[in-house]
Amino acid sequence: MAQLSADADAFGPMLTIEQAAGHAAERIAAVAGSETVPLAAADGRVLAADVIAPLDLPPFANSAVDGYAVRFADLAAAETQLPLSGRVAAGNDAVGVATVGVAVRVFTGAPMPAGADTVFMQEDVTLKAGAVILPPGLKRGANTRPAGEDLPRGHVALAAGRRLRPQDLALLAALGLTEVAVRRRVRVAIFSTGDELNEPGTALPRAGIYDANRSLLRALVTRAGADVVDLGILKDEPESLAARLLQAAESCDLILTSGGVSTGEEDHVKAAVERAGELAFWRVAIKPGRPVAMGQVAATPFIGLPGNPVAVFVTFAFVARTVIALLSGTPPNSLHGLPVRLGFPYKKKAGRREYVRVSLAPGPDGISVARKHPRDGAGVLTSLTETDGLVELADELTNVAEGTIVPFLAYEMLTG
Numbered sequence: 525m526a527q528l529s530a531d532a533d534a535f536g537p538m539l540t541i542e543q544a545a546g547h548a549a550e551r552i553a554a555v556a557g558s559e560t561v562p563l564a565a566a567d568g569r570v571l572a573a574d575v576i577a578p579l580d581l582p583p584f585a586n587s588a589v590d591g592y593a594v595r596f597a598d599l600a601a602a603e604t605q606l607p608l609s610g611r612v613a614a615g616n617d618a619v620g621v622a623t624v625g626v627a628v629r630v631f632t633g634a635p636m637p638a639g640a641d642t643v644f645m646q647e648d649v650t651l652k653a654g655a656v657i658l659p660p661g662l663k664r665g666a667n668t669r670p671a672g673e674d675l676p677r678g679h680v681a682l683a684a685g686r687r688l689r690p691q692d693l694a695l696l697a698a699l700g701l702t703e704v705a706v707r708r709r710v711r712v713a714i715f716s717t718g719d720e721l722n723e724p725g726t727a728l729p730r731a732g733i734y735d736a737n738r739s740l741l742r743a744l745v746t747r748a749g750a751d752v753v754d755l756g757i758l759k760d761e762p763e764s765l766a767a768r769l770l771q772a773a774e775s776c777d778l779i780l781t782s783g784g785v786s787t788g789e790e791d792h793v794k795a796a797v798e799r800a801g802e803l804a805f806w807r808v809a810i811k812p813g814r815p816v817a818m819g820q821v822a823a824t825p826f827i828g829l830p831g832n833p834v835a836v837f838v839t840f841a842f843v844a845r846t847v848i849a850l851l852s853g854t855p856p857n858s859l860h861g862l863p864v865r866l867g868f869p870y871k872k873k874a875g876r877r878e879y880v881r882v883s884l885a886p887g888p889d890g891i892s893v894a895r896k897h898p899r900d901g902a903g904v905l906t907s908l909t910e911t912d913g914l915v916e917l918a919d920e921l922t923n924v925a926e927g928t929i930v931p932f933l934a935y936e937m938l939t940g
Contacts, residue, residue, distance in 0.1 A: 554853030765796035783831030832902035861931020
């Protein structure tokens with residue numbers, strides 16, 4: 525299990541998002557273990573070792589276009605006429621095809637005949653009774669792909685720690701590989717806390733609500749590339765909470781909860797973690813969010829997210845997702861917001877990063893305009909379903925004027 529050591533200095537002041545990520549990066553190591561999987565099952569997995577190219581890509585010099593292959597040495601400074609001799613299509617062998625003083629008809633992907641080093645596009649030449657008239661000015665090597673142009677044999681094709689994407693799998697397939705060594709998936713235990721919570725599909729008591737957070741976390745954890753161990757809803761009982769935390773720590777790499785990490789009398793998760801382990805810090809300067817507990821139970825990292833679903837979404841995106849990436853052995857995704865123009869004024873406290881749910885509309889100058897959702901409470905789930913993403917308002921800002929250019933983060937960026 526990866527271990528998150530305690531840091532007494534982090535208990536008091538609120539941490540910036542960068543400080544929280546830094547604390548995590550200093551303390552969390554990737555989980556041990558790897559497995560070999562077929563390419564068809566490798567999307568989203570993390571490479572356990574460098575992949576070295578077993579062959580040149582492409583494996584042989586070939587034509588990049590439909591046209592006529594020639595030796596550059598046979599070209600005159602002015603227009604050149606060469607007799608046509610030979611024809612090579614993609615998938616055909618070019619061995620034995622003569623090239624001296626002649627032009628060879630070739631097609632895209634066809635191997636270059638020995639000695640030929642330049643290809644004229646078919647639309648640039650003129651055919652004349654068994655010959656081809658070639659215009660002047662083409663450079664040596666034009667319209668050809670040399671062997672190893674894409675990737676030379678023996679070079680690193682993909683580095684260890686990379687989370688595989690569809691284009692990466694295409695590269696591995698082009699190299700002739702059918703399987704790849706990947707890190708084992710991180711196992712994340714999730715549960716919700718609160719006596720008011722009920723499972724969807726059950727009868728709802730008068731003072732009860734259905735648990736939305738676990739459905740949210742299941743999907744977010746899965747999209748982050750980890751396996752979910754769903755422990756259900758746990759009641760607000762410190763002793764039983766501590767026992768369940770210890771049980772989860774025995775088989776999981778991360779424990780992720782929602783609710784119960786603030787300082788209220790009924791917020792029992794913080795106390796349960798301290799009973800079963802220790803907290804490294806528990807406040808992050810982020811809105812929605814702030815009460816984000818982080819620590820460890822036995823030797824297993826623990827993250828306690830807020831109870832409101834919007835705060836769960838935001839703090840997962842900026843805190844928990846980073847931890848899962850580190851445990852998975854891959855660098856956390858860098859988030860680079862798209863510049864948009866605020867379509868509303870906004871007041872905020874200094875020293876806190878705020879994320880405002882917005883929808884985008886076209887702007888007259890080509891820059892999209894961000895429209896704020898009319899209801900911005902941390903418990904308003906429709907503010908996530910009826911918007912396109914979040915605008916990020918920097919820590920030092922207070923009064924943000926309408927028309928200010930700010931970064932926009934699409935929801936797809938935060939959940940990929």
